[in-house]
Amino acid sequence: MxxxxxxxxxxxxxxxxxxxxxxxxxxxxxxxxxxxxxxxxxxxxxxxxxxxxxxxxxxxxxxxxxxxxxxxxxxxxxxxxxxxxxxxxxxxxxxxxxxxxxxxxxxxxxxxxxxxxxxxxxxxxxxxRTLSASAKAHQQHFGVDCVHSYCLLPLHHISGLMQAVRSWLTGGQWIVWDWKRQQQAEAWDPPLPGSFLSLVPTQLQRLLLNPQPGVVESLRQFRAILVGGGPTWPSLRQQARQLHLPLALTYGMTETASQVCTLLPEAFWQGNDSLGRPLPHATLQIRSEQGDPLPSDAVGFIHIRAKSLALGHYPQAALRVSGAEHFGLRQWHQQGFTPGDWGYLDSQGHLFWLGRADDLILTGGEKVMAAEVEGEVRASGWVDDVWVLGLPDAEWGQQVVAVVVPKTGLPAIPQELEMHLKQHLSRQLSPFKHPKRWLWCTGIPRNLQGKVNRQQLRQWAAQQLGISPQVS
Structure with missing residues (x-):
């Protein structure tokens, strides 16, 4: 079998x-x-x-x-x-x-x-069955026979597990690497022809902070470097293009058994910043809050149908009611899955992800997507990491708050750094999108996949500002 x-x-x-x-x-x-x-x-x-x-x-x-x-x-x-x-x-x-x-x-x-x-x-x-559907779609999307995977991610995470599944089902090689050792190495062994590597954006950033020629040369030899688990930012994409790295920006999640959209490296090199088109096993649609389909270029909720969709969640759903419905068997596999992400599809079917709906900040009657602000703060070149969130404000409803890790090697003067960041944002974003408060720290708590511990960081930020962390 x-x-x-x-x-x-x-x-x-x-x-x-x-x-x-x-x-x-x-x-x-x-x-x-x-x-x-x-x-x-x-x-x-x-x-x-x-x-x-x-x-x-x-x-x-x-x-x-x-x-x-x-x-x-x-x-x-x-x-x-x-x-x-x-x-x-x-x-x-x-x-x-x-x-x-x-x-x-x-x-x-x-x-x-x-x-x-x-x-x-x-x-x-x-x-x-669902994992196999995802693996076979990956194989078809990239047009390869054997999928050789170099794995830097843990197997309890879907991105790590699917690397093993793809190689197993296609008769390819699955090579387990240690992230700390690879991150510190001055050179990597050349990968097998047609191999794949999966990274989250923060891992790619760390590899390119002080790029080692031997590592960069090996990175160039992969068929594709799958980058998912969070949005990339303009400066990271620009550096990857300058180094001619075969990035394949992806969109997917645990519930879809990893990628349902992936940009091919050839399109990335040509300047395409989307997350690509749907893989053969999936179809995507943009819908309004009422669930109505929206036309091309209209922003709304991303809705997914895929053979790789999970059957549901456990145990939360199981504690509510009995029967197939509570596991999402009918809802997800007959009606599809809406994960709560904002985005749009262009006229050619490319997906553009704008952020999580629960990251939407409502300030003074205006809507701010946290991911957009984070991307521009990163693009300034003055920070190593950033997380943007909305916290309650008596006047504006919510205020935009940025938690920033200053770039290594820069003078640790918060006032000067804040001035530079504000100057950069003034050229890129409308004033209502600018953070009203800036908080400085030495590191943002993230897991290995680059995801922020939101609850912990929200509580810390609220404590620093002396307010309740609950959204009003």
């Missing part, structure tokens, strides 16, 4: 055989396995073994703290737990209504964590 050249490795065969022996008692009980392990080969072996034995698998972040781990265990309500090589737990079955709601063709399910940064732990419910 899973053809893979790695099966010729005695070590790999022994690993799979040993894990199957350990997990076999879990089979046929529909008892879930919650797995959190920092060894990517162990995680991948568990994915394959659970598929073979019919065990529903929920992936976890090995860096979860005790509070997050307790949330995950409570959310599952029972089952087995594998944490850093140790198996424990009980054979309590999974929520029976979920088992009844999931079609046989999607069993056993694979739960991938999403939305756990600063909030409640939950999973997007996928299956080998």
């Amino acid at each position: 899973f053809p893979n050249p790695c099966c010729h490795s005695v070590t790999w065969r022994e690993r799979l055989s040993g894990l199957e022996e350990q997990l076999r008692p879990l089979a046929e009980k529909t008892a879930p396995l919650l797995l959190a392990d920092s060894d990517p080969l162990q995680v991948w072996a568990a994915v394959l073994t659970c598929q073979k034995l019919g065990i529903p698998l929920f992936l976890g972040n090995p860096k979860w703290g005790e509070r997050e781990w307790a949330q995950a265990v409570a959310g599952l309500g029972g089952g087995w737990r594998w944490r850093q090589g140790r198996l424990e737990g009980d054979p309590s079955p999974l929520n029976p209504s979920l088992r009844e709601a999931v079609p046989g063709s999607h069993w056993p399910l694979i739960g991938i964590p999403t939305g756990g940064s600063g909030g409640q732990v939950k999973w997007a419910i996928h299956s080998w």
Whole structure:
């Protein structure tokens, strides 16, 4: 069922055989396995073994703290737990209504964590069928036979997991790299012909802060460097073009099993700043707040239909009602999925992402997209990192606030830096979009995929300004 050249490795065969022996008692009980392990080969072996034995698998972040781990265990309500090589737990079955709601063709399910940064732990419910649809669409979109993947991302994250799935299904090589070691290296080994690398924007930025010729030369040899997990900014794209890096800007999320839109490197080199056209397995539409389709170039909510769509979320939805509807089986697979992103499609079908709807700041009756302001602050060249948010304001409703990490090596004089940033923004954005308050810090809390811990940072910013963090 899973053809893979790695099966010729005695070590790999022994690993799979040993894990199957350990997990076999879990089979046929529909008892879930919650797995959190920092060894990517162990995680991948568990994915394959659970598929073979019919065990529903929920992936976890090995860096979860005790509070997050307790949330995950409570959310599952029972089952087995594998944490850093140790198996424990009980054979309590999974929520029976979920088992009844999931079609046989999607069993056993694979739960991938999403939305756990600063909030409640939950999973997007996928299956080998949805992951395969995404992998095959990637293969078709780029017109390749074998997908060789160089993996710098953890497998509990969809971008890391899909790299393994793509290589496995196409008979390609899956090479696991250590991010810290690669980031510090002066040169990389040349990649296999036609290989893919996945990065988040902050990883790409760190590689290009002081670009090593040996690293840049290897980056140029990839078929594509997939960049997703957040928006890129003008200066980053400009530098990548100057270095002739084969960037493939992507749009996707855990719920879609990674990319549903991807810009080909050839179009990126020609100056296209969109996120590309939909992959073969997906269709995108822009809709109004009322759900009506909008014409080309009209801004609205991005609506997705795709064969790779998750079946729903767990356990939050499962706690509300019973039946298939609460897992989104009918809503997502018959009506599509609207993740809450703003954007538009041009006349040629290219997607332009403008930001999260919940990042929309309403100030003095005007609408400000935080991502647009962040992009221009980055483009100034004066900052290493920035996050823009809206906080309550008695006069304006909300005020635009920028949390900034000054660029390394610049004089640490906040007043001077603020003056330069204001001068830059005055040439690029309308005055109502300018931050009214500037906060300075040494680092913005982000996970490995570059996503901000919004709750933590919002509370910190509100505390610094002496106001409530709640949006009024």
